[in-house]
Amino acid sequence: MTATGTGEPGLRERKKQATRRALQRIALELVASQGLEQVTVEQIADAADVSARTFFNYFATKEDALVATDPDAVLQIRAQLAQRPAQESPLAALRAVYVERAERLVDQSEFWRLRTQVGSTYPDLFARMIGASASLERGVAIALADRMGVDSHDPRPTLVAGIGSAARRAATYAWIDGEYKEAYATILDRTFDQLPELILDSAQPSP
């Protein structure tokens, strides 16, 4: 659902994304401050200045609003991967795309702080958040298989997508531990830098 081939959405799409993101953020704020049971869809919609009907255009339940990831993320990542130089390795291309996306997200630390807080309070929601990330990772693996010109049954695209997710998780924990003081994109880039050192000695385990 992107208006151009670059992963940049058009105006109408950006408005929808902004409403969706506002509903998610308000849902997270209300649940973080009042607790999951206390918060209703009507309350979330009111606080976002939309009707409950509009809320349900975006999410089926309040829980969905709390755990959902950007539904266009896979399409955007696919488009961004297609823009990367052909000679770049799959992991180098994925790294560049993730760091670029992280740079665009500078103003969303509060969103991720709330999401982390809600996830750590409600294990069922945390499991669903992780499940949403796993589904994104599958989509990225399929996009990488296309780029690599291999069958989606080849384990390498899955491995590259999984390494990318591991780097994002490690960077997220470091970002949280550092109380969001350093830019997430900077931490993520540095995390990717640590991969060769960690991998290189692993090829030949002692017997």
Add this chain to the structure above:
Amino acid sequence: MTATGTGEPGLRERKKQATRRALQRIALELVASQGLEQVTVEQIADAADVSARTFFNYFATKEDALVATDPDAVLQIRAQLAQRPAQESPLAALRAVYVERAERLVDQSEFWRLRTQVGSTYPDLFARMIGASASLERGVAIALADRMGVDSHDPRPTLVAGIGSAARRAATYAWIDGEYKEAYATILDRTFDQLPELILDSAQPSP
């Protein structure tokens, strides 16, 4: 809850693990053949020749039996990591432990086949299965931080644990795609072999 420092459980513990695993496998079989709504805890307990009360010693709900992973896995992995040569890199040690564990699990392809089938049928259960894996990965990261002599806030143990999980996922998909014909341990070992090639070109993305 291991009887020795090697991660090998004692007899009493092995019996409990066998009952637990039997309950899980029967729950998966019944749900795969009859559907989640139709299956009751009483039915699972009957088929396993235990009382419902015994079932509830292991799991709070039927869903828990379907999604739970081995509760001792983190302790076992920690003990196995401690047995690996000190000069081994963290990822090489983790690789050796995971391949060793996979070799012990040769007779469990049916369990994992059923679990994959149930997970692909019920998205909420799949999310919880993934959540359980994420929780295991956190435990492995903490064990690795100990081994590496670094703070658990250092992103490297998280990264190594994440790479290990990525290798396991990629190997699992390849194992399923290959219809379980090749031993999972062999596929997993080969998957780890692909890491250096995938990582080496990634350190310097093109501008």
